Amino acid sequence: MDTGTDADQWVERESMEYDVVIVGGGPAGLAAAIRLRQLALEAGAELSVCVLEKGSEIGAHILSGAVMDPRAISELIPDWKAQGAPLDVEVTEDRFLFLSKSGATTVPNWALPDNFKNHGNYVVSLANVTRWLGQQAEGLGVEIFAGFPAAEVLYNSDGSVKGVATGNLGVGRDGKPxxxxxxxxxxxxxxxxxxxxxxxxxxxxLHDKFSLRNGIDPQVYGIGIKEVWEIDPTRHRQGLVLHTAGWPLERDTYGGSFLYHMDNNQVVVGFVVGLGYSNPYLSPFEEFQRYKTHPEIRKFLEGGRRVSYGARAITAGGLMSLPKLVFPGGALVGDNAGFLNASRIKGSHAAIKTGMLAAQAAFEAVQAGRGNDELAAYPKAFKESWLYAELYRARNFKQWMGKGLYLGTLMVGIEQKLLGGNVPWTLHHRHSDHEMLKPAAQCKKIDYPKPDGRLTFDRLSSVFISNTNHEENQPAHLTLKDPTVPVNVNLQVYAGPESRFCPAGVYDFVKDESGRDRLQISAQNCVHCKTCDIKDPTQNIVWVTPEGGGGPNYSNM
Structure with a gap:
């Protein structure tokens, strides 16, 4: 079995057997693991469960806004508050602003659709919530292997999924052990x-192997970039949730911001840019830095101190972009399938809920003596759940917002505020994000100001505080199908968008000793956001798993 290096010819891999293997130690994976063990204990049944997590520890790669809807975690662990779950800051106030370059218009609370109302929700560090879920899972007997990325899908002779293999450790840059x-x-x-x-x-x-996307709208994404700040206590409003739309993005570019006041005089400030944008000169990172200079945002941050940084792609296609969820021997769960509700800017509750639904189906199948077939009960249960109803109401959100800020806002308001999502029409996504860039010759260059080092920053100083690290002597995990494409196509046609859509300074076009352009890839900077894998217009960049434990090490993100 090929894991992509020459090392496999040297050593035969050992194997371990489990009833259920879970790839990914985020909210979806841990919720599935917890629910599996809960069901087993309730039934007095034997059930072995393990979780593989590519980060150095549970939570190390978890980044989200985040305002958390507690509905799903309350179903999973009803006494989560007594058990010490880190949901401590209840939302006290919602504000939504439309920004111009120097001004802002506040939307009255009575006019806000329900998707922007957060009464009963919590401002959280999702990384810390995930660490707590990991503790609960281990307490129930789940085996968790952090620092071990699943690098390969294994198949049985009949084509069903047999399991996964973790990546080799100690392989040099040349592919040799x-x-x-x-x-x-x-x-x-x-x-x-x-x-x-x-x-x-x-x-x-798996999408390709089992044709899971046949007849399905393409998935579309956003990139979320986030910082945590310690601010002046006199400017702190614990529980305040602030969202904005408009400046600095052009009206035809989907995106918006969040600024959430946590406890301990900390705020999380972030910016989301839809990756369907068309101007190759746009830089989501620089747009985020510009956003912080707006008077309504600056007033909270000035005099404060930035303490952490990170970025992550998020799915935004909603219900219409969900693939087939099951295939022989396995299932897609959480944001790997695309369950995030972009209209609410929330996905953790959906991840937990789908983890529980998949776990229920897997447990019943194992108890019935089955294995390696399709868990049909999982998509059926989703279709009958409150989560399906929630996503159905919001099914047109991203499609409308993709038509421009004003039309999108008007139509989302009509659908969500006036009609409660109960509309007879359904809009569809027609194009993948990588298809949307226009040639640079057709677009206007964007002049971004230099960072001041106090409110705005450059990429490398940002990556530094994300605690990102990779072993340098390892095969590159940012791979190119054709090494000539970046210069011959991306640079020539699109002005080298890799150097702008990456929020971590991984890609840079430089001159070689003969004066010719080449793409320099600094993979050690990668924060695993996956933006390059999504937005590369030629789909020439392919993200693969690095050596275990590499990447960011987020603490309070």
């Missing part, structure tokens, strides 16, 4: 649940 080489492990299971988050590396392969 070093003195520290350790072979990856094979983990076999009756069912494997893929909970990798947006644009999962293995999820993409």
């Amino acid at each position: 070093t003195e520290n080489f350790q072979s990856g492990m094979e983990l076999h299971a009756k069912y494997t649940l893929f909970c990798e988050g947006a644009r999962g590396h293995l999820g993409r392969q």
Whole structure:
């Protein structure tokens, strides 16, 4: 079995057997693991469950806004408050602003659709919530292997999913084993649940293998960029949730911001840009830095201190972009399938709920003596759940907003505020994000101001505080199908958008010793946001798993 290096010829991989293997230690994967063990304990049944997490620890790669709807976690662990779940800051106030370059218009609360009302929700660090879920899972007997990315899907002779293999350790940049080489492990299971988050590396392969997207709208994405700040206590409003739309983005570019007041005089400030934008000169990172200079945002941050940074792609296609969820031997769960509700800017509750639904189906199948077939009960249960109803009401949100800020706002207001999402029409996504860039010659250059180092910053200083690290002597995890394409196509036609859509300074066009352009890839900077894998107009960049434990190490994100 090929894991993409020459090391496999040296060592035979060992294997371990489980009833259920879960790929990804985020909210979806941990909710599935917890629910599986809860069901087993309730039934007095034996059930072995393991979770593979590519981050150095549970929560290390988790980044989200986040305002959390507690509905799903209350179903999973009803006494979460007594158990010490880190949902401590209840939302006290919602504000929504439309920004111009120097002004702002506040939307009255009575005019806000329900999707922008957060009464009963909590401002959280999703990384910390995930760490807590990991503790609950381990307490129930789940085996968690952090720092072990699932690098390969394994198949039975009949084509069903057999499990996954972890990546090899100690492979050099040249693909040869070093003195520290350790072979990856094979983990076999009756069912494997893929909970990798947006644009999962293995999820993409499964889409192709089992034709999961046939007849389905293409998935569309946004990139979310986030910072945590400690601010002046006199400017802090614990529980305040602030969203904006408009400046600095052009009216035809989908996006918006969030600024959430946590406890301990901290705020999380972030910016989301839809990756369907057309101007290759646009830089989501620089747009975020500009946004912070707006008077309505600056007033909270000035005099404060930035303490952390990160970025992550999010799915935004909603119900119409969900693929087939199941295939022989496994299922897609959480944001790996695309369950995030873009209209609410929330996905953690959907991840937890779908983890529970997939777990229920897998448990019943194992107890019935089945294995490696399709868990048909999972999509059926989703169709009958409150989550389906929620996503159905919001099914047109991204499609309308993709038509421009004013028309989109008007139509979302009509659908959500006046009609409660009960409309007879359904809009569809027609194009993938990578198809949307126009040639640079057709677009206007964007002049971004230089960072001041106090309110606005550059990429490299930002990556530094994300605690990102990769072992340098390893095969590149940012791979090119054709190494000539970046210069011959992307640079010539699109002015090298890689250097702008990446929020971590991974890609840069430089001159070689003979004065010719080449693409320099600094993979050690990668924060695993997956934007390059999504937005590259030629789909020439393919993100694969690096050595275990590499990437960001988020603490309070």
